[in-house]
Amino acid sequence: MNEKKPTLRSILIKQRWAYYFLLPGLLLLVVFNVYPVMKTIYLSFTNYTLTTKDFIGLANFTKLFSDQKFLQAYANCFKYVLLLVPAIMMFSLLIANVLVRARPWIQSVFRGAFYLPTVVGGVVIAAVWIWIFHPLNGLLNYVVNAFGGEAITWLADVRYAMPAVCLVVLTWTLGTPIIIFMAGMLGISPELYESATIDGATRTQLFFHITIPVLKPVIVFVLTMEIINVFQLWEVVYLLTNGGPSYSTMSMGFLIYNTAFVSGKYGLAAAQGVILTLTILLFSWLSLKASKEA
Amino acid sequence: MKKSVLALISIVMVLSMLLGCQTQPSVPAADAATTTGSPEATAAAEEASSEPVKLKFYAYGYQQLMNLPGYEDKTQNLGDVYNLLIDEFTAQHPNVSIELVTLNPAGGGTEQLDVDIASGTMPNIYYDSLLRVTKYNGLGYLLNLKDYVSADTINDYVAGSIDPEYVWNLPTDAGPMFLAVNKTLFEKIGALDLLPAEDSREWTTDEYLAALQAVKDAGIDNTYPTIFWAANQSGDAANFGFLFGFGAKFFEGTDYSKVVLNSAEGLNAFNFINNVVQSGLSVPGAAALNDDDMWATWQNQQISMTGGYSYLQVLAKESAEPFEAYFVNFPHAQGQPNPPFATDTHTLAVFKSENEQENIWAAKFVEFITSSETWIPLICQAHGTLSMRNSFQDKLTLSPELAAIAKRMTQDGVLSYGPTCPKWSELRPLYASELQAMFSGAKTPEQALADFETEANAVLAD
Numbered sequence: 138m139n140e141k142k143p144t145l146r147s148i149l150i151k152q153r154w155a156y157y158f159l160l161p162g163l164l165l166l167v168v169f170n171v172y173p174v175m176k177t178i179y180l181s182f183t184n185y186t187l188t189t190k191d192f193i194g195l196a197n198f199t200k201l202f203s204d205q206k207f208l209q210a211y212a213n214c215f216k217y218v219l220l221l222v223p224a225i226m227m228f229s230l231l232i233a234n235v236l237v238r239a240r241p242w243i244q245s246v247f248r249g250a251f252y253l254p255t256v257v258g259g260v261v262i263a264a265v266w267i268w269i270f271h272p273l274n275g276l277l278n279y280v281v282n283a284f285g286g287e288a289i290t291w292l293a294d295v296r297y298a299m300p301a302v303c304l305v306v307l308t309w310t311l312g313t314p315i316i317i318f319m320a321g322m323l324g325i326s327p328e329l330y331e332s333a334t335i336d337g338a339t340r341t342q343l344f345f346h347i348t349i350p351v352l353k354p355v356i357v358f359v360l361t362m363e364i365i366n367v368f369q370l371w372e373v374v375y376l377l378t379n380g381g382p383s384y385s386t387m388s389m390g391f392l393i394y395n396t397a398f399v400s401g402k403y404g405l406a407a408a409q410g411v412i413l414t415l416t417i418l419l420f421s422w423l424s425l426k427a428s429k430e431a
Numbered sequence: 432m433k434k435s436v437l438a439l440i441s442i443v444m445v446l447s448m449l450l451g452c453q454t455q456p457s458v459p460a461a462d463a464a465t466t467t468g469s470p471e472a473t474a475a476a477e478e479a480s481s482e483p484v485k486l487k488f489y490a491y492g493y494q495q496l497m498n499l500p501g502y503e504d505k506t507q508n509l510g511d512v513y514n515l516l517i518d519e520f521t522a523q524h525p526n527v528s529i530e531l532v533t534l535n536p537a538g539g540g541t542e543q544l545d546v547d548i549a550s551g552t553m554p555n556i557y558y559d560s561l562l563r564v565t566k567y568n569g570l571g572y573l574l575n576l577k578d579y580v581s582a583d584t585i586n587d588y589v590a591g592s593i594d595p596e597y598v599w600n601l602p603t604d605a606g607p608m609f610l611a612v613n614k615t616l617f618e619k620i621g622a623l624d625l626l627p628a629e630d631s632r633e634w635t636t637d638e639y640l641a642a643l644q645a646v647k648d649a650g651i652d653n654t655y656p657t658i659f660w661a662a663n664q665s666g667d668a669a670n671f672g673f674l675f676g677f678g679a680k681f682f683e684g685t686d687y688s689k690v691v692l693n694s695a696e697g698l699n700a701f702n703f704i705n706n707v708v709q710s711g712l713s714v715p716g717a718a719a720l721n722d723d724d725m726w727a728t729w730q731n732q733q734i735s736m737t738g739g740y741s742y743l744q745v746l747a748k749e750s751a752e753p754f755e756a757y758f759v760n761f762p763h764a765q766g767q768p769n770p771p772f773a774t775d776t777h778t779l780a781v782f783k784s785e786n787e788q789e790n791i792w793a794a795k796f797v798e799f800i801t802s803s804e805t806w807i808p809l810i811c812q813a814h815g816t817l818s819m820r821n822s823f824q825d826k827l828t829l830s831p832e833l834a835a836i837a838k839r840m841t842q843d844g845v846l847s848y849g850p851t852c853p854k855w856s857e858l859r860p861l862y863a864s865e866l867q868a869m870f871s872g873a874k875t876p877e878q879a880l881a882d883f884e885t886e887a888n889a890v891l892a893d
Binding site: 398 | 864
């Protein structure tokens with residue numbers, strides 16, 4: 138039987154209530170997401186400051202690619218991704234793999250414990266770690282001194298500052314991937330594990346040959362999410378190191394904040410934001426493409 | 432269907448972009464004529480009208496202005512004092528209504544005000560530290576109050592505290608920066624004689640080092656001679672005095688086109704400061720410390736002296752074991768004169784408005800505050816600062832230590848070290864960054880100075 142293809146008009150009429158209910162959300166999306174993004178793209182082509190607002194074409198972008206501070210912040214973003222994302226993925230997978238085997242009440246306790254830093258927020262986490270890293274009264278240097286070492290200025294030494302920031306971010310952001318991975322693992326049929334165990338598979342083999350392959354879509358999702366989050370890192374950098382020492386921990390997020398709100402160069406900051414967005418989009422696309430091919 | 436929906440979304444996105452490209456509400460443009468104080472500057476040719484006027488007052492939320500003596504119940508919250516000022520002024524001028532915006536002190540910068548200006552909301556009156564207000568002078572936003580404020584008020588200001596021809600701000604008070612010494616600790620180690628005499632409060636760098644060494648040699652547990660910090664720019668003005676003691680300066684007069692700190696004098700100063708840090712005379716880890724560490728170590732008597740301002744005396748009294756604070760000048764190198772005191776000035780400014788009545792009444796409000804015999808002494812007492820009005824000197828309740836410093840200020844003068852540079856807020860983090868690199872050993876003093884000069888001049892030229 139040939140059915141007439143529904144027209145847009147007929148769909149809109151038939152499903153109008155669905156669209157009515159979607160409309161408020163769509164309006165919010167346009168006002169708070171779409172409009173700011175479009176406006177930012179427009180501003181990136183202007184010299185918008187408190188006193189000027191002229192269209193200058195690609196001048197902001199050409200200026201950025203000859204600006205050492207921008208290039209260092211941009212490079213730092215890739216360093217953060219290379220240091221943090223594998224660590225987050227590895228630790229969260231391992232912890233989730235251990236927790237799924239535990240009793241439900243233990244799962245709940247540890248799930249809450251790991252997720253607590255995420256809920257508490259970056260500012261509080263940073264405040265605690267500033268004390269831990271304190272050169273004089275910090276817990277870490279207390280341990281170092283106890284082993285006979287000399288106190289280290291963790292956040293002011295270019296050798297240690299970035300790893301220190303990464304450590305803080307790791308403790309802060311492990312919670313969400315753990316919960317997501319646990320949910321994924323709990324959804325894997327136990328029969329797969331049972332039959333593999335009967336065939337003599339070890340725990341490690343179960344993990345790598347059953348858990349990981351079945352969790353692949355979840356892993357890709359978490360990987361993409363973490364890459365996006367790490368690229369946008371800024372509050373921990375702002376609170377712990379202010380981008381120093383010598384811009385060694387400067388992130389794009391913090392640079393954008395500085396350019397906009399300290400230097401008052403909103404157009405240039407918008408251009409930085411556009412470059413960051415395009416980079417994130419590229420990485421997200423690459424990770425999705427790689428996962429499909431795998 | 433999918434294509435139609437995609438087309439609809441695209442149309443929405445394009446429409447929102449077009450909406451975004453619309454002309455913004457006009458923000459008063461910087462007026463070059465007014466910034467140069469030329470005769471074309473809009474004089475108060477109009478009289479103050481009794482027509483209703485609405486003003487916006489942006490004021491920094493100073494925590495010291497809470498719980499003011501005599502007004503404790505009315506100043507319990509941040510910004511309450513400004514409401515009292517507004518109430519008193521509007522009671523006298525009922526046609527004026529003033530909306531207060533208290534700026535969050537945790538921000539430390541001008542972000543909140545900048546965002547409001549960028550979105551078209553211009554304040555009329557702004558109260559903050561001079562080093563933040565100056566930015567708007569550089570942008571040409573501020574009114575020359577010369578023609579709006581009485582000549583008596585302008586002439587009453589201490590020489591050098593304002594430019595009588597271009598009055599872009601009227602200070603309420605100014606706090607000198609000096610070295611605060613824990614006199615109780617020096618008494619305990621029997622080294623009081625190493626401190627500057629009470630009548631002069633001045634000493635050389637050698638005498639300063641001898642005092643620090645005495646504290647170090649005393650070997651008191653968990654106590655250090657002094658503290659330096661460079662984790663961020665907060666509290667940087669507390670230590671600029673060490674530069675001036677060597678004759679170094681940030682700018683040549685009011686030529687803000689380039690910094691001149693990278694000089695022989697600047698290098699001597701940087702070498703001196705670095706030697707204090709590297710030779711164990713300062714709290715370890717200076718590169719990772721900030722001014723919060725300075726306040727804490729001072730109050731806990733873990734340091735014998737520090738750069739700072741009169742709030743240190745309050746902390747000394749409120750310490751778990753109260754001790755005596757002794758204020759002295761920064762040391763000067765042999766052959767250099769005793770450095771003038773740098774000050775942290777709190778000031779009021781008026782943003783130019785196209786509505787002349789707003790300008791007139793905003794200027795009247797500013798003059799009211801700065802001339803108030805009730806509020807200025809209270810503000811000075813709360814901040815631990817001095818009034819910049821000659822007629823107010825006998826109205827202030829100064830501690831003996833602050834009075835001694837005030838006396839020295841009248842003899843040695845007051846130094847304008849750079850906060851009137853419009854881009855000072857961008858230079859501060861650069862200075863802190865180079866100081867941090869020097870303290871951590873990543874750069875020599877020469878490199879730190881040279882890099883500061885390069886980066887600072889790039890910012891100033893931009």
